[in-house]
Amino acid sequence: QAFETATRHLSHMDRSVVADYLSPSTSTKSGNVIRARMLLSLIAGESSGSGEPAPRTSGAECPQMDERAAYDLFIKSFPVAINGRCPGKLVRTELVGIAYERLCYDHWRSDQKTLRMKHVIHFGRRLPTEHRVHAWMEKEGWTSNCPDVQQILRQWRPSGSVDTAVDCSVIKKLLQYQRWMGLIIVEIEGKGRGVKTTRKF
Structure with a gap:
């Protein structure tokens, strides 16, 4: 009865997430674990305050959950990876609610594309x-x-860099047997190593 009273303002989906988390006989998905803990934290905060909690349809739509918080929660469960795939709509909705599932999807894919760009x-x-x-x-x-x-x-x-290229074994071998007159490798202040001429061409 205490559980029903504390969670009566939550959606049916959120009540199921909390119930699964509290039940010792069931295994809970990692994403649902994070969401259940968040919901329990909100319930505990409301219980310690004065007055009745305001009704709401989803935990993800409460004032304590904004866009940034929703996405932070999302990427904790599903980190952005170069070769990863964003979870489906049902999973996203279960974790952050219908209000933020699309936002998290778009942000996740944008971050992945940026990561892939840096990779390539x-x-x-x-x-x-x-x-x-x-x-x-x-x-x-x-x-x-x-x-x-x-x-x-x-x-x-x-x-790589110029220094990396100069240190390359193939380049060193070519330099060892080269017959180019008037070319030497020198240290250039502030720039590292480079090639200079010792005579006019």
Whole structure:
């Protein structure tokens, strides 16, 4: 009876989440565990205050849950990953409520696309072709929510640095046997190592 009284203002779905969490004989999904704890925290706060709690249809629509809090709760259960997939609508609704499920979906996919862009932006030491980028993303298994290839090519930067290239064993071998007169590797103040000439060409 105490449970019914404390949770009467919650939706049927939220009451089920809390009941499953409190029952020792059932296993609760990780996302529902977080939501159940949040709901219990809200109930405890209301019980310690004065007056009756205001009716509401969903725990995700209460004043204590705003867009930022809803998304923080969402990514704790479903962290953004390069090769991950955003959970379906039913799972999202169970966790953050119908008011925020679409917002969390859009934010999650936007963050994933940004993560993928950062992952692919340093594509080797040479500017890749559009075909090669497409092939690489296909190999990664990215069938949706892919970064724009033209944007990747515009923002592309080579991986490594000049020092890394100079330290490369292949480059060192070429330098060892080169017969280029008047070229030397020197330390350039503030820039690292570079190539200078010792005579006019």
